[in-house]
Amino acid sequence: MTRPVSAHLRHVAFDWGGVFTVGTFDGRSTARLAERGGLPVERVRESYFRHVHQLEVGAWTLPQFWDVLAAETGLTLTYSEFKALYLSSVHDNDPMYTTLAGIPAGVRVGLLSNNYPVVSDHLRRDPRFARFDALVFSNELRQKKPHPDAFAALAEAMGVPAAQTAFVDDVKENVAAARAAGFHGLLYHHDRHAAFERELAEWLGRPVPSGP
Template identity: 55%
Template sequence: MKAITFDWGGVFTQNTFDGRSTGRIAERYNLDVEKVRAVYFAHVHQLELGKWTLETFFENLMQEVGFTAPLEEIIELYLGSVYENPPMYDFLPTIPAEFKVGLLSNNYPVLSDRLKADPRWARFDAMVYSNEIGFKKPSPESFHALVEATGVPAQDSVFIDDVEENLVAARALGFSTILYHYAEHDRFLKELEAWMNR
């Protein structure tokens, strides 16, 4: 048994979720986008590690940036900032049954629940989210959790991510890796096919 494992942001989405969401928040409330991003990125690890709820995170953001907005509105604006990568969603259900399929994502409360509830994700055998395990990539603990969830050793697994730092960490633990960019989907398919046929 081999495992094909994926990141979420930048693989199943186009570009980064964080950059788009902070830009939309700044535009909606007429804010300095650089200030919004400075506060956002100073504290987003609290979401990724499951230490803060979305409500706590955005209450803090509004306080530090200096604006007010309905909490439900800003959260929906945030969650609505996901731009999907259709070719990857088309590819996912075509993965042959003899391969386990796993996900390892630095993710956030509520958003991870929405992803798990998406029927298109039924092909995943295992989904590991940083906000649920308390560790985020590129920590070794996060990759160990992925191996445990899939039940497949790293040496028999490939990890696909859009961030080289995460791939370096995965390779150090024995994973094969593929760097992904949504504009180079065909290259990814060729690289993955070569690994699957080893």
């Protein structure tokens, strides 16, 4: 659904992992894979992180990635078992979804995520993602943060000037890159969600929530 946009409004875009999740998806999924396979987590992570860039830029499909990961680590799950475990490794940050649902109509909301085939499709099917006006995934763009092209794609998808848009990420390098691209950068950590809500309210010109 296309929402009306007011020229004077400010807007907001988010990262996904570490913002809408508690901790990183990669850390949780590799830990669960190692436990399921009875392997040292270091062995799984060494292979995983050496190749995951291929997923992030859409060079490999998820089955291709799994074939390499299984061959290098000795994991014996079927692809279907791996896919189910992988997608169920998301640990939602529920307060952020509550914040998302409370963003006023007329404020455009975007997502820029270094993400993976299948996972990005899984997120699109989540009813809570209906609040997003623009979804930019690195695996579809074939470029990842903090590259300037990723933020240029976000600005284009948002359809409003970067200077009117805050970008929320849990990685300092990405926040710095967003600021260099003209966005208002906000660094996030789930342990200080209440403070973040105040920062976001101030940016959007909304009443600032009270609390610790």
